[in-house]
Amino acid sequence: MTRLALPDDLPLVAALEVESLPADAWSSDYLGRAIAGELPTIEVWVSEDLTAYAVVSVLYDVTELQRLGVRQDARRSGAATRLVRDLAADLAARDVERMVLEVRVDNIGARAFYDRLGFRELSQRAGYYADGTDAYVLEWVIR
Numbered sequence: 001m002t003r004l005a006l007p008d009d010l011p012l013v014a015a016l017e018v019e020s021l022p023a024d025a026w027s028s029d030y031l032g033r034a035i036a037g038e039l040p041t042i043e044v045w046v047s048e049d050l051t052a053y054a055v056v057s058v059l060y061d062v063t064e065l066q067r068l069g070v071r072q073d074a075r076r077s078g079a080a081t082r083l084v085r086d087l088a089a090d091l092a093a094r095d096v097e098r099m100v101l102e103v104r105v106d107n108i109g110a111r112a113f114y115d116r117l118g119f120r121e122l123s124q125r126a127g128y129y130a131d132g133t134d135a136y137v138l139e140w141v142i143r
């Protein structure tokens with residue numbers, strides 16, 4: 001099951017964030033504000049077993065997938081696929097039409113994951129990341 005994160009989930013979500021996206025991890029404080037609904041447009045979602053999380057920004061017909069991670073020992077078992085599909089279904093029911101995201105060109109695993117889900121390349125952004133790495137901008141039509 002996929003659900004919105006609750007305040008009690010913060011320690012595990014913050015741990016997943018550091019484990020998954022260590023180069024630019026959001027702070028626990030910032031994630032706590034996101035979970036509390038204090039950041040406009042931002043929603044934090046988790047799998048019921050708290051092995052996977054996602055953060056989206058929802059703006060009218062478009063959502064941006066800002067963070068996505070799965071605990072290392074739970075990867076390649078479909079957790080992220082279930083989470084993102086459940087999330088997309090919830091968003092589509094709210095009239096959101098497209099999901100977009102940026103992914104590092106050197107993140108081969110994530111690129112394979114998004115490709116398998118049905119994301120397509122929209123554009124590239126040169127030097128998008130702090131270390132100078134380029135980004136692909138991907139889009140998935142969810143509705």
Ligand SMILES: CC(C)(COP(=O)(O)OP(=O)(O)OC[C@H]1O[C@@H](n2cnc3c(N)ncnc32)[C@H](O)[C@@H]1OP(=O)(O)O)[C@@H](O)C(=O)NCCC(=O)NCCS
Pocket residue numbers: 020021068069070071074075076077078079080081082102103104107108109110112113114116
């Ligand atoms: C990318 C990530 C979220 C995928 O989560 P996951 O739960 O392991 O993904 P799934 O099990 O749902 O994978 C579904 C399919 O995607 C592809 N895939 C997923 N991870 C892959 C990898 N590392 N290498 C190649 N293909 C991969 C495979 O086709 C996989 O199906 P298969 O296992 O039957 O071959 C996870 O590896 C992760 O947390 N990475 C670190 C954080 C990150 O990079 N986030 C994205 C930032 S843009």
